[in-house]
Amino acid sequence: MATIKDVAKELGISVSTVSRALNNHPDIKEQTKKEILEVMKRLNYTPNALARGLIHKKTNTIGLMIPDIADPFFSEIANGVEEVLTEVGYQVVYGNTMRNPDKEKLFLSSAKERQMDGLIVTPNFMDEKLLEQFQRLQIPVVFLRRRSPEGLAAPFVDVDHYKGACMAMEHLIGLGHRHIGFIGMPELSFLAELRYQGYVDTMHAHGLTPNPNAITRGGRTIAHGREAMSRICEQNKDLTAIFAANDLLAIGALEWLAIQGIPVPEKMSVVGFDNLEVASLHWIKLTTIAQPRKQMGEEAARIIDRMIREETYQAQSVFFEPELIQRNTCREV
Amino acid sequence: MATIKDVAKELGISVSTVSRALNNHPDIKEQTKKEILEVMKRLNYTPNALARGLIHKKTNTIGLMIPDIADPFFSEIANGVEEVLTEVGYQVVYGNTMRNPDKEKLFLSSAKERQMDGLIVTPNFMDEKLLEQFQRLQIPVVFLRRRSPEGLAAPFVDVDHYKGACMAMEHLIGLGHRHIGFIGMPELSFLAELRYQGYVDTMHAHGLTPNPNAITRGGRTIAHGREAMSRICEQNKDLTAIFAANDLLAIGALEWLAIQGIPVPEKMSVVGFDNLEVASLHWIKLTTIAQPRKQMGEEAARIIDRMIREETYQAQSVFFEPELIQRNTCREV
DNA sequence: AACGTTACCGAAAACGTTCCCGGAAACCTT
């Protein structure tokens, strides 16, 4: 690989001058600059970002740590992040953790070693060691789709999961439903807990008592939803509605109902959470809670950018409002 | 940020010794090594990957350039790539190009500046300038889901799109269909062309002539599929089958048919291409052509790894076989 | 003609590492 020295030698000039040509510094004659650029092209020269980063203490790199890119939920967030970040000259480095704590820790240390300028993260579960790692990081961080842990002065961008869950439940109860089941995600997940709380609290707020037999927790896929629905239905003949903690679970439930020939919404109402693309498919038309995914990504990106640029910037966390999207899977009872 | 010098000064020893502790070099007393590691922890020291990369001329970084992470097709490929690459100690840097030629070029130059060790790429369209950029790259490259361009001695990992399209068509024709429409992707895409050729050639091979009115090309989304299906159906009353160049288009077609009350497969057979998750949904059950997405990613990763490690390795391109997945959207006629 | 400006350039230090080379003890030999 050709270096700045090579082109300097080629022209019999100093590296300083070549560097000046590169950074269009004013202290250089137009003529020599032109010659230099020519030689660079000829030698197939490309500046070395490592050397630059070493001097400037800046790599123009932002780490984006998320649980799973293949999850459409996150890939859309990621697109939002990337869109605004590349616009201002950053390269984003993904960290796909697959909800594996070790991979999370590995990514964080890698981020520090590689001198990334900032981090946008969605850790799955915050234990002691991970928290400590964040505290020692010395890199600006914003949390995404998750509140930042106490003991860490980092801003976050999130949707109000609790409120969203309450909205879903209010909708169902407002429609007259009294016996409402819940299909939840694994308990160790942060937002699983919030959505579950929304379910429980809203039930109580209306004088209803959640039936433990009508509650499952533990998955996040379509297959889980199918299985959960079958289990719940068999044990609860009087159920008229289901709140699923995410759309994939809801769709699994819908599938099982369709296979059993139980008509939706006539015999069973269901509402999901996330508003994935697939929820709007003609055969599904799921009533669900929407979050502005792309906007959330964009906002997080804007915040991290300012945190890096402005030394004194005191970033504010932001909550996005969830929204009820009414489609065809609920009916009055 | 603490550096190696800081910990050396703290202990009154030389940086060389500290470096030895870091790389567990044999020339160091166990005792001093222990002291060094302790001070490192206390000072919150992390090695600087930029400085290391500068010396070793290796960054342990692989670039993965793909059109769209949010596309489930690519995110699964990406997961395959990442799985094997992180296993052997690489970090993968995504380049989301959104099929934008400028973004592709930007990513390539960024990859070179950042001294990435290797690249796995899925460029959308190969023009003169992009090809030249690849030729000047001086970094090992493997092409993914696309054949490598002539004039570039790079291996590729792909599925035989042409053969897959032929298989889909053979299936339809074998079922007795004679009037078969085609819903295609934008013409400037490399694989769109191959799948289209498969359609045309198989028609001809059976003495059938493709009807220009029953062919659309130009989209890759569900919305496109819906629109294309409506257009084709209105102009071709005798059509009994549709081959859609990808599953999203097929699903769009299916949606339109469902809305119109045209029963599938009774009145219309349809087959797709890609075998996305969503194609197996209960309401869809699309007959389609599968590609081993994750395997393709893994294979590409393994190849790039060897190309980097073994100077003399002559990488072989690999074709994966497409597979016909029969579900419920085709019938004999 | 003497001076101050301006325009342009080079030398060298610095960024944080690694690694080669040499050297000083301390340990074995015989």
Next chain:
DNA sequence: AAGGTTTCCGGGAACGTTTTCGGTAACGTT
């Protein structure tokens, strides 16, 4: 006791840049 080994450590160059500082020539000014 002299020599040879081994063990451990420090000095300093190198990686490819940027940047500060200083310097030289050419210019304009009075």
